Amino acid sequence: MVNAGRICCITAPFLLTLAVLICMVLVFLAGTFDRNKTVDDFYFLKIDLTNLTLAPSTVGTGNGDNATLLAGALQAAKQTLGMKDFYTIYLRSYCSWNGNDLYANCTDPKAYFWFNPIKIWGLNSTGVPVDTYLPKTFTDGLDAYHAASKAIFYLYVGALSAAAITLVVGISAAFSRWGSFFTTFCASAMSILLICASATATAVYILLKAALNESLKKDYGIQSTLGSRFLELTWIGTAFAVGAGFFWLLSVCCCSGRSPYNPGNKEARRTRAEKTPYTYERVGSPYMGPSDHQSMPLNTLGPQGYAPQRPAHMGSAYEPFRPQGV
Known part of the structure; x- marks a missing residue:
């Protein structure tokens, strides 16, 4: 039998876990619908190429020739290869569009996705060996992002799976604290995975944004910005996960799911053994002597000591009573 107090005890962690699952589903759905x-809106990074240009500061410097060649490749890619004005990067895909056609041309989602601007922008198809002319800060940041992209995907998949498992196992917590005990393990895994996923994604995309802006913003007018809504989503989900883990642990110690009226409970049996009011109890008699709880009979036999005679087949025991004439 489910205890109402037990249901109230696990409601908060169950709802928090459900909120974590919703946050994770949004992370996986982002960038999959045009x-x-x-x-x-839940993108990791946004790249703006509307102001693509060759800055005069590159001319006359040691990197002037390289910058000119790279700028020419970028402009050729934009003019002839269909490079878009905007790009938004997600966990499993990216979207690209021109003008006000917001979040158009979203690619099919795939596992272990990472955004390779050299390939996606078609820079190698311009006839310029851009790998030779790319700034070192750009290539270092891109390599770090590529190496971490698979770990980010695994961490978010693990967090999503752990949230779903926690909800399923959490149903058993409605019946006993043992259910909460096992659910706490799942919730702890969910919290750890989501903390790692949020921290890794935040750090990697901050570094990628810094590398792109340092290499491309000043000289080429390409600006990158972090997705604030994604950061809010992943860290709010993390806070929900930590709260769910704490309340699941608290439910292990509080609100037992066993009913106090369960016949299998020894304490319940002792409680039920109490005397019920208004029940009949045999009183002491002059024949058998007073009981342990009374020093004299409750009823007298009348002035003449009259006592009713009982038939022989009913035995000699009798109940004293007060005669009607008294």
């Missing part, structure tokens, strides 16, 4: 502002 022109869907509801989910496509």
Whole structure:
């Protein structure tokens, strides 16, 4: 039998776990629907190429020739290869569009996705060996992002799976504290995985944004910005996960799921053995002597000591009573 107090005890962690699952689903759905502002706003990074240009500061420097060649490759890619004005990067895909056609041309989602601007922008198709002319800060940041992208994907998949498992196992917590005990393990794994995923994604994309802006913003007018809504989503989900783990642990110690009226409970049996009011109890008699709880009979036999005679087949025991004439 499910205890109402037990249900109240696990309601908070169950709802918090459900909120974590919703946050993770949004992370996985982001960038998978064209022109869907509801989910496509949760991008990791946005790259703006509307102001693509060759800055005069590159001319006359040691890197002037390289900068000129790279700028020419970028401009050729934009003019002839269909490079878009905007790019948004997600966990499993990216979107690209021109002008006000927001979040258009979203690619099919795939596992272990990472955004390779050299390939996606078609820079190698311009006839210029851009790998030779790319700034070192750009290549270092891109390599670090590529190496971490698979770990980020695994961590978010693990967090999503742990949230779903925690919800399923959490149903057993409604019946006993043992259910909460096992659910706490799942919730702890969910919290750890999501903390690691949020921290890794935040750090990697901050470094990638810094590398892109340092290499491309000043000389080429390409600006990158972090997705604030994604950061809010992943860290709010992390806070929910930590809160869920704490309350699941608290439910192990509080609100036993066993009913106090369970016949299998020894304490319940001792409680039920109490005397019920208004029940009949045999009183002491002059024949058998007073009981342990009374020093004299409750009823007298009348002035003449009259006592009713009982038939022989009913035995000699009798109940004293007060005669009607008294």
